[in-house]
Amino acid sequence: MIRVLRNHITGRLGNDLDNLDKVLSIFKHITTKRNEQLLQQGDICKYVYFIAKGCLQVYVYDKDFNETTRDIVVEDNWCSELLSFGSGKPATENIRTVEPCELFAIDRQNFQTLIETVPQFDKVYKQILEASYANSVYRINTFVSMSALDRIKWLMEYRPMLMTRISSKLIASYLGINKDVFSRLKAKL
Amino acid sequence: MIRVLRNHITGRLGNDLDNLDKVLSIFKHITTKRNEQLLQQGDICKYVYFIAKGCLQVYVYDKDFNETTRDIVVEDNWCSELLSFGSGKPATENIRTVEPCELFAIDRQNFQTLIETVPQFDKVYKQILEASYANSVYRINTFVSMSALDRIKWLMEYRPMLMTRISSKLIASYLGINKDVFSRLKAKL
DNA sequence: GTAAAACATCGACTTTTGTCATCGTTCACG
DNA sequence: CGTGAACGATGACAAAAGTCGATGTTTTAC
Numbered sequence: 224m225i226r227v228l229r230n231h232i233t234g235r236l237g238n239d240l241d242n243l244d245k246v247l248s249i250f251k252h253i254t255t256k257r258n259e260q261l262l263q264q265g266d267i268c269k270y271v272y273f274i275a276k277g278c279l280q281v282y283v284y285d286k287d288f289n290e291t292t293r294d295i296v297v298e299d300n301w302c303s304e305l306l307s308f309g310s311g312k313p314a315t316e317n318i319r320t321v322e323p324c325e326l327f328a329i330d331r332q333n334f335q336t337l338i339e340t341v342p343q344f345d346k347v348y349k350q351i352l353e354a355s356y357a358n359s360v361y362r363i364n365t366f367v368s369m370s371a372l373d374r375i376k377w378l379m380e381y382r383p384m385l386m387t388r389i390s391s392k393l394i395a396s397y398l399g400i401n402k403d404v405f406s407r408l409k410a411k412l
Numbered sequence: 413m414i415r416v417l418r419n420h421i422t423g424r425l426g427n428d429l430d431n432l433d434k435v436l437s438i439f440k441h442i443t444t445k446r447n448e449q450l451l452q453q454g455d456i457c458k459y460v461y462f463i464a465k466g467c468l469q470v471y472v473y474d475k476d477f478n479e480t481t482r483d484i485v486v487e488d489n490w491c492s493e494l495l496s497f498g499s500g501k502p503a504t505e506n507i508r509t510v511e512p513c514e515l516f517a518i519d520r521q522n523f524q525t526l527i528e529t530v531p532q533f534d535k536v537y538k539q540i541l542e543a544s545y546a547n548s549v550y551r552i553n554t555f556v557s558m559s560a561l562d563r564i565k566w567l568m569e570y571r572p573m574l575m576t577r578i579s580s581k582l583i584a585s586y587l588g589i590n591k592d593v594f595s596r597l598k599a600k601l
Numbered sequence: 602g603t604a605a606a607a608c609a610t611c612g613a614c615t616t617t618t619g620t621c622a623t624c625g626t627t628c629a630c631g
Numbered sequence: 632c633g634t635g636a637a638c639g640a641t642g643a644c645a646a647a648a649g650t651c652g653a654t655g656t657t658t659t660a661c
Contacts, residue, residue, distance in 0.1 A: 257659095285557035293552050306546050316549075345534075352541050357495050359548035360505075363482050366555040367588040368474035371648070391609065399556040401649050406610055408648095446629095560618070580639065590619050595640055597618095 224252070224325045227275040231299060235350060236343050246341060250327035255320045262318040268307035270328040271351070274298045277324030280393065282317050292397040294358070295321070295385060301351045321389065371400045372408050379412075413514045414441070416464040420488060424539060425532050435530060439516040444509045451507040457496035459517040460540070463487045466513025469582065471506050481586040483547070484510070484574060490540045510578065560589045561597050568601075 225247055232243065240246065250273070255261075261279070262268050272279070279302045281294040293316060296302040307314035308331060329337070337344050365374050378398060379386055385394060395405035414436055421436075422429065429435065439462070444450075450468070451457050461468070468491045470483040482505060485491040496503035497520060518526070526533050554563050567587060568575055574583060584594035 283553050283557055286562070289557075291553070291557035293549065293556060306542070306549065309542065316553075349538070349541070352538070352545060353495070353498065356541060356545040356548060359545060359552060360482065360495065362552050363548060363555070364472050364480070364505075366552070367482060367585070368472055368478075368480040373475070390607095392607090396556070402608090403610080403650075404648055410610080579637095581637090591639085592620075592641085593618055599640080 224275045225250075225327070227299060227325075228273050228327050231273065232347070235347060240341070240343070242341065246337065246344075249333050249337060250329050253324075253326040253328055255324045255326065257320055257322050259320045259324075260317070261320065262304055262314055262316070264315055264317050265313050267311060268304040268314045268318075269330050271301055271303040271305075271308055271334065273301055273327040273329075275325040275327060277326070278321040278389070279324070280319055280321050282319075282396070283315065290396055291399070292393060294362075295389065295393070295397055297384075297388075301354075305352065305355060321393065366399065371398065371404060372411075374398045374400070375405070375408055375412070413464045414439075414516070416488060416514075417462050417516050420462065421536070424536060429530070429532070431530065435526065435533075438522050438526060439518050442513075442515040442517055444513045444515065446509055446511050448509045448513075449506070450509065451493055451503055451505070453504055453506050454502050456500060457493040457503045457507075458519050460490055460492040460494075460497055460523065462490055462516040462518075464514040464516060466515070467510040467578070468513070469508055469510050471508075471585070472504065479585055480588070481582060483551075484578065484582070484586055486573075486577075489543075492540075494541065494544060510582065555588065560587065560593060561600075563587045563589070564594070564597055564601070 228250065229243065229247060232246070233240065253272075255277070261270075261272065264283070274296060276298050278298070279296045280292055281296065281302065281304070282290045282292045285291050294302075302318065304314040304316050304318065306312070311331075334348075338348070365377050369377060375398060378394070385397075389397075391405060391409075392402050395402040398405065400408075417439065418432065418436060421432065442461075444466070450459075450461065453472070463485060465487050467487070468485045469481055470485065470491065470493070471479045471481045474480050483491075491507065493503040493505050493507065495501070500520075523537075527537065554566050558566060564587060567583070574586075578586075580594060580598075581591050584591040587594065589597075
């Protein structure tokens with residue numbers, strides 16, 4: 224599984240990283256079941272996770288305590304509550320596994336060490352941040368400019384695998400739609 | 413007006429920046445009227461703007477060519493289409509002034525030079541990115557977890573000055589609500 | 602393997618949100 | 632300082648989205 228992380232890193236920083244194995248050894252390999260809680264809001268987010276296999280849900284609660292999903296992140300991507308991780312302040316979001324996962328976690332201190340010993344790694348952080356931001360921008364634009372039906376079409380076009388892989392309930396909460404409405408709209412396509 | 417930018421920078425990097433004036437001189441001072449177009453989607457975003465005075469709207473069009481507002485940015489903040497600015501790819505968003513503005517613009521090349529000559533400035537970029545991201549995260553969460561009425565209440569709590577300063581039409585498009593609906597809901601508060 | 606729980610769909614109904622037309626009001630700009 | 636365009640409010644109606652209960656299906660967990 225570490226192979227996935229290795230490929231991810233060399234894909235970004237190139238092969239000329241002679242201490243790559245040392246870098247990889249800093250990460251903690253975690254195997255989880257489905258539905259495991261990785262972060263609870265109010266706690267401080269200690270890790271950035273690289274997902275080698277599986278899928279994570281980043282979510283908050285609305286005023287009626289329904290889960291609402293800010294993001295769904297799949298393998299070959301990074302996931303964290305970056306704002307808490309970066310600042311050390313309590314997290315405002317929750318993270319849990321949606322499927323059994325293979326994760327590689329790195330805590331703040333090791334991340335810091337990594338950046339100092341491998342300066343290029345600063346780039347990786349910037350890339351994680353930029354990718355997260357880009358993702359957010361697109362997502363906001365779907366909300367301000369699209370109806371529920373159009374958001375479903377959008378998802379089918381840009382993240383089609385989610386439709387088959389993830390439960391309807393979860394997808395509905397990702398799209399900000401009630402699950403019954405989602406079920407009906409989907410039937411109309 | 414450059415004073416605002418100076419304060420912003422020293423507030424983040426401290427006073428121990430001996431070449432601060434040189435740094436400041438890199439920025440291009442721009443005075444605009446209201447309703448000036450700073451960026452058109454499809455073009456490459458050449459600048460990051462620091463807003464010393466005034467207010468900018470970042471927007472896209474929905475399928476019926478209505479403007480939908482991804483962000484409203486006021487003075488003492490940075491504004492850009494970071495994804496285009498960073499990658500050199502065409503922008504997917506538009507930016508215009510909402511009020512007469514005093515801006516300080518920096519292009520990509522100067523930004524690069526700046527980071528090389530004043531390494532701490534890399535931090536500023538990271539901060540801009542992080543602030544933009546944080547903002548986005550909150551915004552997504554309001555969309556997935558709140559009704560139109562609750563989004564209005566949210567805005568009144570967290571960005572109350574916008575309610576008095578900005579036209580209802582613009583606020584409605586920022587909240588992803590039809591302007592007539594916004595008018596009615598506001599009356600009910 | 603099986604029982605319990607979670608999930609998906611659907612119909613009937615309610616609430617919320619959107620649309621359109623109208624009518625004062627305000628405000629930008631010459 | 633006047634005027635035309637943009638703005639804001641509102642009523643009537645339409646469409647979209649949410650709620651609830653029922654039912655059959657799938658999944659999970661022991």
